[in-house]
């Protein structure tokens with residue numbers, strides 16, 4: 443049985459923690475610029491949306507036709523909302539190259555849905571010549587930062603590290619093997635190399651923690667070899 447004195451103490455501690463929390467929140471809001479405040483409130487509302495939809499149950503095993511009908515139905519609902527609440531358009535200045543793992547949500551990754559980003563979702567984040575050209579086209583149209591990513595628990599990397607799976611998915615494994623070479627090939631393209639040299643473009647490499655979405659910056663090969671251009675890790 444709980445003692446009345448302890449209950450009162452616990453209630454008082456809860457009130458004090460709540461007051462401290464409210465004060466901290468008020469101070470944080472007070473020092474934020476209006477842009478930062480808009481960003482945080484927008485992100486909180488998006489998070490609220492995820493919390494509404496996450497618990498919606500899938501209805502057991504269904505046929506592919508039933509799943510496709512649901513995709514169309516959800517698209518119709520979403521388009522109706524978009525018609526009613528049209529959005530402003532932004533020309534992206536950042537391009538993200540991200541694996542197709544469904545646990546990574548690029549909007550959540552940066553707390554942002556402003557179309558500030560071009561997003562390439564590729565198995566194992568492995569680019570082919572086509573994606574390299576597409577990225578260069580994006581750079582020619584205003585992209586200033588290209589972010590090349592890897593992530594924890596990557597299924598493509600798992601395939602590449604397992605002999606039995608390599609035999610079953612040889613092209614995927616080969617893609618992971620050549621990922622870094624492709625990235626160096628992209629940096630070496632004449633237009634990209636010139637922009638990197640004159641400072642009008644940055645190409646960054648980050649590792650994504652799949653569970654938390656936290657980005658850990660990794661030095662690019664050029665930065666790793668040159669202490670003057672090395673970027674500190676972001677933990």
Ligand SMILES: [Zn+2]
Pocket residue numbers: 541542543565566567593595596597598599
């Ligand atoms: Zn992956």
